Amino acid sequence: MIASIPLLPITEIARNCGVPEQYLIPYGREVAKVDLQMIQPDAKQGKLVLVSAITPTPLGEGKTVTTIGLSQGLNFIGQKAIACIRQPSLGPVFGVKGGAAGGGKAQVLPMEKLNLHLTGDIHAITAAHDLASAALDARLYHEEHLGEEFTAQTQLPRLNIDKNRIVWKRVIDHNDRALRRIKVGVGGGVNGVEREDGFEISAASELMAILALATDLQDMRQRIGRIILAYDTQGNPVTAEQLEVAGAMTVLLKEAINPNLMQTAEQTPVLIHAGPFANIAHGNSSVLADKVGLQLADYVVTEAGFGSDMGMEKFFNIKYRQTGVAPSCVVLVATVRSLKSNSGRFNIKPGQALPAEVTQCNVELLAEGSANLGWHIQNAKSYGLPVIVAINRFPYDHDEELGFIKQYALEHGACACEISDAFTQGGAGTQALARHVVAACAQDNAVILPYADNMPLAEKIQTMAKKYGARQANLSAQAEQNLAEIQQLKLDHLPLCMVKTPLSISADPNLKNVPTDFDVEITRLQLSAGAGFIRVYAGNVMTMPGLGTLPAYRQIDIDAAGNIVGLH
Numbered sequence: 001m002i003a004s005i006p007l008l009p010i011t012e013i014a015r016n017c018g019v020p021e022q023y024l025i026p027y028g029r030e031v032a033k034v035d036l037q038m039i040q041p042d043a044k045q046g047k048l049v050l051v052s053a054i055t056p057t058p059l060g061e062g063k064t065v066t067t068i069g070l071s072q073g074l075n076f077i078g079q080k081a082i083a084c085i086r087q088p089s090l091g092p093v094f095g096v097k098g099g100a101a102g103g104g105k106a107q108v109l110p111m112e113k114l115n116l117h118l119t120g121d122i123h124a125i126t127a128a129h130d131l132a133s134a135a136l137d138a139r140l141y142h143e144e145h146l147g148e149e150f151t152a153q154t155q156l157p158r159l160n161i162d163k164n165r166i167v168w169k170r171v172i173d174h175n176d177r178a179l180r181r182i183k184v185g186v187g188g189g190v191n192g193v194e195r196e197d198g199f200e201i202s203a204a205s206e207l208m209a210i211l212a213l214a215t216d217l218q219d220m221r222q223r224i225g226r227i228i229l230a231y232d233t234q235g236n237p238v239t240a241e242q243l244e245v246a247g248a249m250t251v252l253l254k255e256a257i258n259p260n261l262m263q264t265a266e267q268t269p270v271l272i273h274a275g276p277f278a279n280i281a282h283g284n285s286s287v288l289a290d291k292v293g294l295q296l297a298d299y300v301v302t303e304a305g306f307g308s309d310m311g312m313e314k315f316f317n318i319k320y321r322q323t324g325v326a327p328s329c330v331v332l333v334a335t336v337r338s339l340k341s342n343s344g345r346f347n348i349k350p351g352q353a354l355p356a357e358v359t360q361c362n363v364e365l366l367a368e369g370s371a372n373l374g375w376h377i378q379n380a381k382s383y384g385l386p387v388i389v390a391i392n393r394f395p396y397d398h399d400e401e402l403g404f405i406k407q408y409a410l411e412h413g414a415c416a417c418e419i420s421d422a423f424t425q426g427g428a429g430t431q432a433l434a435r436h437v438v439a440a441c442a443q444d445n446a447v448i449l450p451y452a453d454n455m456p457l458a459e460k461i462q463t464m465a466k467k468y469g470a471r472q473a474n475l476s477a478q479a480e481q482n483l484a485e486i487q488q489l490k491l492d493h494l495p496l497c498m499v500k501t502p503l504s505i506s507a508d509p510n511l512k513n514v515p516t517d518f519d520v521e522i523t524r525l526q527l528s529a530g531a532g533f534i535r536v537y538a539g540n541v542m543t544m545p546g547l548g549t550l551p552a553y554r555q556i557d558i559d560a561a562g563n564i565v566g567l568h
Contacts, residue, residue: 007109008267017082017269018296025258027119030110033258034271034292036216043295046080047441050327051303051390052312054334054376055505055512057348060097061335062392062423066430067303069106069422070331070390070437072266073430074299079438082293083268084302086285087122087260087275088115089203091545094553095175096350099567105265105426112564114262114272121211121256122173122202122275128224128252129205133170135245136161136229137184141192159238163195165231167526169543173202177546200543203277207253209531212274212286213322217257221250227530237489239529259289266426269296278305279502280543282314282533287323294325299441301331306502308332308376309468316383316449317495318533326447329440330380330387331433332414334373334405336397342369344512351550359396363404371514373405374412375505379467381413384448386440389417390433393424415440457483457492461536464498465520468505473520473538482525486534491527500538507538 008016010032014024023038051067067083074081085108088100093115101111108114117123140161143150150158172179179199185192202208206227214220225241232238240246259273273289276282283305293300304311312330320326337358341348343365346355357365373389380387389409391402402419409417416436421429451463458475465473475483486492500520503509507520526535556566 005265008263010261010263013263013267013269014261016267019261024261030262031113031119032261033119033255034261036258036288039288039291039295045294046296046298046300047328048290048294048325049299049301049329049331049437049441050312050315051301051331051333052308052376052380053306053332054338054373055307055309055342056502057338057341058096058350058503059337059348061333061338062103063303063333064100064102065104065106065422066331066333066390066392066420067301068102068108068264068268068270069420069426069430070433071270071299071301072106072264072268072422072427073434074301074437075266075268076427076431077434077438079299079434080297081268081299081301082297083264083270084285084289084293084300085270085272086303086305087118087272089122089201089275089277090116090173091175091201091203093567094556095545095547095551097552102264103568104423105429106422107265108262108270108272109265111567115567116564118272119255119260121260121273124252124256125205125207125211126171126173126202128249129171129202129207131249131252132168132227132229132240132243132245135243136166136168137192139243141185144193159242160232160234161230161238162233163193166195166197166229167231168227168229169198169200171200171202171205175201175545175547177544180542180544198544201545203275204280204543206528206531207249208274208276209281209528209533211253211256212276212282212284213319213531214257215287215323217250217254220253220257221246223530223532224249225530228527235485237529257288259286259292268427278311278314279541280499280535282318282497283311284315284319287319287325290325299437307505308379309505310502312380314497316447318497320447321449321453321495322532327385328443328445329437330383330385331437332376332380332387332389333392334389334409335392335394336366336401336405337394339369339373339405340365342372342513344369350548350552361398361400363401366401366404369513370405370408372505372512373409375514377409377413382448382450385445386415386443387413388433388436388440389414390420391417392420392422453493453495457486457534460496461522464496464536468507468520469514469516470506470518470520473522475522476524478524479522486525486527489527491529491534494532494534497528497533497535498538499535499541501541
């Protein structure tokens with residue numbers, strides 16, 4: 001509870017938003033899953049609102065607060081709204097954020113449930129992913145151990161896995177840099193085949209992307225079968241289907257495919273499902289959560305990770321391409337803090353006090369970073385939809401600065417700009433923003449994509465690099481080789497998932513505001529055949545984060561009564 005606000009039983013939340021009892025799978029009093037069987041293809045559809053942001057600081061600018069607050073605000077003005085957000089990974093919870101449930105009067109409750117395990121979906125992904133790793137190493141061992149007798153004894157064809165071209169790393173849902181590069185099968189013999197391996201964080205697993213993009217259980221099963229785990233000694237892909245592990249992997253995800261239902265501090269329904277990061281994956285909650293929400297509500301407010309160059313771009317280029325589900329408008333979250341940071345004068349870091357210039361009224365400093373807001377407005381508009389700017393207010397913000405941002409946003413292409421007081425006032429603090437959203441959603445617009453599916457792969461990469469303002473993209477020898485292999489497999493029609501820093505529009509986190517006169521260095525391409533996209537690695541991006549010097553877990557504890565403290 002927050003400030004003695006009682007929670008409704010999840011059965012009542014479900015009844016209020018129209019989920020029939022037979023489709024509700026309770027996980028205690030406060031959380032439930034919604035059975036996918038309730039999705040009706042011909043049901044009336046609501047409007048989808050996509051929340052993104054300008055280039056954020058590492059502290060985050062309040063997209064989740066705004067997403068939750070806006071859904072509450074829509075209900076406050078008499079509309080029927082539901083929020084859809086991603087499930088937090090334990091990595092950021094214990095490493096940076098200390099929680100990702102929103103905040104104040106605009107958060108999901110109980111926040112401890114959301115931040116800590118929830119219904120076990122991420123653990124199911126971890127188990128299914130690592131089952132494939134175990135199966136892969138077992139097959140490698142048995143084929144090497146039995147040699148020519150392998151097929152005779154097992155009646156299985158030899159896969160001839162190249163131990164140096166296994167692309168399926170193991171995963172764990174923590175920030176643990178020591179696991180980035182490891183050796184497995186040390187000593188050989190009964191320990192397996194000794195080889196180099198490594199871990200990624202569970203949110204980076206292709207299974208997480210598949211969970212977020214699958215349209216039903218059978219689609220998920222087929223996607224898992226297409227996952228490329230390794231290549232054989234002739235350079236041919238080895239898939240989960242060939243390894244005969246895809247079915248078992250899907251079994252482990254049988255319950256995880258159902259979206260989770262919770263509530264906000266104002267009893268607004270929230271669907272939480274999947275948690276792909278936007279810097280290394282596509283950064284959006286699931287297609288299935290969207291479909292459930294759009295069937296139940298007039299408005300579904302969903303959040304895309306990081307800025308419009310990250311999760312928003314991937315919503316359109318990946319999620320929309322695959323499903324056809326289109327937003328009706330984009331809400332861009334801006335803050336005084338982020339715009340001042342984009343001036344490039346200082347470096348905001350988690351665990352450290354904000355520089356004095358951030359909390360003091362300084363319109364000149366704000367103006368230096370304001371071009372970043374203008375770029376994100378134009379970037380969002382380039383996809384063909386109306387753009388509304390929501391200024392997430394912090395206690396130390398000044399009216400003069402907020403007024404400057406509002407005027408700047410309107411002059412640079414936003415159809416509306418409103419201050420959001422969701423944190424302190426809940427839905428009442430976003431009612432003006434909600435009215436602008438309703439008006440924007442009434443417009444008739446069509447999504448515009450930056451490249452066609454049949455555009456040559458190299459040209460797609462150049463198109464996206466230039467969209468960030470770069471002169472060009474430079475492909476390393478490794479990236480060129482990967483590109484040729486993808487073309488040979490005839491999968492170059494797949495969309496791009498740009499893997500880059502969220503701290504700059506460019507691929508260099510040190511280039512603030514609106515960088516110009518730079519190149520994007522592409523280090524490698526990775527085919528995610530099951531998820532249906534191509535990861536394009538721009539710069540040095542880690543798929544296994546590390547803990548900082550002042551990690552968030554230091555503040556998290558539990559008292560004698562079982563109350564958890566330090567999550568926020």
